[in-house]
Amino acid sequence: MEAKTKDLWVFIETTDEGNAKNVGLELLGAGRGLADKQGGKLVAIVIGNNVDAAVKASTTYGADKVIVVEGSEYQHYTTDAYTNAMYALVEKYAPTSILIGATNNGRDMGPRLSCRLKTGLTADCTQLAIDEESGNVAWTRPAFGGNLMATILCPDNRPQIGTVRPGVFKKGEPDESRSAEIIKEDFHVAPEAIRTQLLEVIKEVAGELVDLEGAEIIVSGGRGVGGPEGFKPIKELADALGGVVGASRAAVDSGWIAHAHQVGQTGKTVGPKVYIACGISGAIQHLAGITGSKTIIAINKDETAAIFNVADYGVVGDLFEIVPALTAQIKKLKGIE
Amino acid sequence: MNMLVCIKQVPDTTEIRIDPVKHTLIRDGVPSIVNPFDAYALECAARIKDKNPDAKITLVCMGPPQAMDALKTCLAVGGDKAYLVSGREFGGSDTLATSYILATAIKKIEETEGKFDIIFCGKQAIDGDTAQVGPEIAEHLDYPQVTYAHEAFAEGDLVKVKKEVDEGFEMIGVKTPCVITVTKPNFEPRYPSIKSKMAANRKEIPTIAFADLESIIDSGRIGLKGSPTKVKKTFTPEVKTGGIIIKEDTNEASAKVLFERLVADKVM
Ligand SMILES: Cc1cc2nc3c(=O)[nH]c(=O)nc-3n(C[C@H](O)[C@H](O)[C@H](O)COP(=O)(O)OP(=O)(O)OC[C@H]3O[C@@H](n4cnc5c(N)ncnc54)[C@H](O)[C@@H]3O)c2cc1C
Numbered sequence A: 001m002e003a004k005t006k007d008l009w010v011f012i013e014t015t016d017e018g019n020a021k022n023v024g025l026e027l028l029g030a031g032r033g034l035a036d037k038q039g040g041k042l043v044a045i046v047i048g049n050n051v052d053a054a055v056k057a058s059t060t061y062g063a064d065k066v067i068v069v070e071g072s073e074y075q076h077y078t079t080d081a082y083t084n085a086m087y088a089l090v091e092k093y094a095p096t097s098i099l100i101g102a103t104n105n106g107r108d109m110g111p112r113l114s115c116r117l118k119t120g121l122t123a124d125c126t127q128l129a130i131d132e133e134s135g136n137v138a139w140t141r142p143a144f145g146g147n148l149m150a151t152i153l154c155p156d157n158r159p160q161i162g163t164v165r166p167g168v169f170k171k172g173e174p175d176e177s178r179s180a181e182i183i184k185e186d187f188h189v190a191p192e193a194i195r196t197q198l199l200e201v202i203k204e205v206a207g208e209l210v211d212l213e214g215a216e217i218i219v220s221g222g223r224g225v226g227g228p229e230g231f232k233p234i235k236e237l238a239d240a241l242g243g244v245v246g247a248s249r250a251a252v253d254s255g256w257i258a259h260a261h262q263v264g265q266t267g268k269t270v271g272p273k274v275y276i277a278c279g280i281s282g283a284i285q286h287l288a289g290i291t292g293s294k295t296i297i298a299i300n301k302d303e304t305a306a307i308f309n310v311a312d313y314g315v316v317g318d319l320f321e322i323v324p325a326l327t328a329q330i331k332k333l334k335g336i337e
Numbered sequence B: 001m002n003m004l005v006c007i008k009q010v011p012d013t014t015e016i017r018i019d020p021v022k023h024t025l026i027r028d029g030v031p032s033i034v035n036p037f038d039a040y041a042l043e044c045a046a047r048i049k050d051k052n053p054d055a056k057i058t059l060v061c062m063g064p065p066q067a068m069d070a071l072k073t074c075l076a077v078g079g080d081k082a083y084l085v086s087g088r089e090f091g092g093s094d095t096l097a098t099s100y101i102l103a104t105a106i107k108k109i110e111e112t113e114g115k116f117d118i119i120f121c122g123k124q125a126i127d128g129d130t131a132q133v134g135p136e137i138a139e140h141l142d143y144p145q146v147t148y149a150h151e152a153f154a155e156g157d158l159v160k161v162k163k164e165v166d167e168g169f170e171m172i173g174v175k176t177p178c179v180i181t182v183t184k185p186n187f188e189p190r191y192p193s194i195k196s197k198m199a200a201n202r203k204e205i206p207t208i209a210f211a212d213l214e215s216i217i218d219s220g221r222i223g224l225k226g227s228p229t230k231v232k233k234t235f236t237p238e239v240k241t242g243g244i245i246i247k248e249d250t251n252e253a254s255a256k257v258l259f260e261r262l263v264a265d266k267v268m
């Protein structure tokens, strides 16, 4: 496909309630510079049901233009409804580039869309730039479990598409006074074109929602916590800090904590302000998920553990003494008893 | 139930080291393994077969001749037949070209094995980590897809898939034919027995070469030339160094020093 405009699109993923997920707003921040360099507009694409809040957020966080597709068939994400809607929009407007958050849904839709458009897709990017020589987007992403970085171009096909990790880019400052051009597209997907059906929702732990991707503070436990009870001091520290509990795969595989808490290559990729790794050795697959963290703190009794290579603050010692002591200090500071 | 599982042979990324001087990947001596997620995909298929004894599992792998080893390993744990897609024309393919070749090869294999009801893939290959080939195969074949599956249950032409989502799981219903990509479930794949290993070794694995697909494939859409994405450069990630190490005489003292530093540096 030929690009008809120099516009850069950001797919704004919405929740079932019609709010924008953080990653889309982060990508509006990251996309601004790229759109300016490409000489086009920064366009937010909002698909969902009753998405006024997401449209507003897209404007506030920097979109020049918002294209909206609404309908009850979009309330809960399905591959078919979303891919069909995105494809119809791309056919009509032909942007030059598209950024999609590398969430479960983004990585479900991205390859479907790019394949239908017969164009390139670069998955799970952690750096974005414009290639000076060619003017193409230079997509940089980790490969080999984070051991190698690759910069990828899509020179001859349009649009050039990438999924981008949540948490890598920070949301910009919201500006309530901004306005954007809003375009409503009336596009619907017939029920029979949606070939998957939600039969049942199985909540992992009743009432407990583990929002690792959106968390500002994460306290994670690994094999070093020794058992399910070992997560008690971890949870207490997380609670004192207003954070969320994460875990290494070793802890999850041992059955000490639910998989929803797992951080890393096969778990969640996180980008908190503070990541505290307790009793985690720092295997490359775990590190793959935490490199977007602003500050990493490691507590481990093995001085040679690889986690210390990436930690801003490393404490060598027994987590069962250090973690409670730290929790106590923090509670004292905050005046919690 | 006629099932196909896509198997990729990958280097064991846990064994990869970085050359400290040249800052490149040291691949020498790194063992090749079956992509772990593909082993889970095969286990999902095998569990369906456990309940439906006349079900059949065919394996397909695109790769160099030594990828035959990965297929042999998988034949020993539940595969009935296996095909290797191999040829230098296919080299250098990105995910779009790879998925196109695999989708075309699948049509070719169906001439012998019959139409597949479920095509299983791993969620992602651990060398590229792209998670694209599965959904792209689904798109080429115009099949519905369910990604991030932990387990699948077949009931006639309906497949119920336990899919991982942020809040836990969803049970998704999808009609065959479909593509399912499998992430790490909370069970381990089964092991081969000595007998099944020997039987697998004796099995003939046909190779599908470019010539076998020539009449049905667009040669402009495969290999390096047919790949829309191009790798401009690779480099090793910067390793953060120079962090502060705290190791006082007692753990209490260490915790206190950490706390004071965090407060002083306004970390929290
Ligand atoms: C394909 C693939 C994907 C993977 N994906 C992931 C993933 O997504 N996430 C992930 O985490 N892993 C993943 N892994 C696994 C990874 O390779 C490691 O095995 C795992 O991260 C190790 O977990 P750990 O650090 O908790 O355990 P270990 O490596 O056993 O480390 C435990 C640490 O605790 C320390 N310790 C013990 N007791 C104490 C104490 N009292 N006080 C302080 N420290 C103590 C020890 O010194 C040690 O360093 C993956 C592996 C593969 C092959």
Ligand SMILES: Nc1ncnc2c1ncn2[C@@H]1O[C@H](COP(=O)(O)O)[C@@H](O)[C@H]1O
Binding pocket: B006, B007, B008, B009, B035, B037, B038, B060, B061, B062, B063, B095, B098, B102, B120, B121, B122, B123, B124, B125, B126, B128, B129, B130, B131, B132, B133, B134
């Ligand atoms: N060369 C290949 N041969 C067979 N299957 C593959 C190949 N490449 C990818 N796949 C399948 O597609 C899945 C996703 O791969 P990827 O998109 O490379 O992360 C893998 O887990 C395999 O099931």
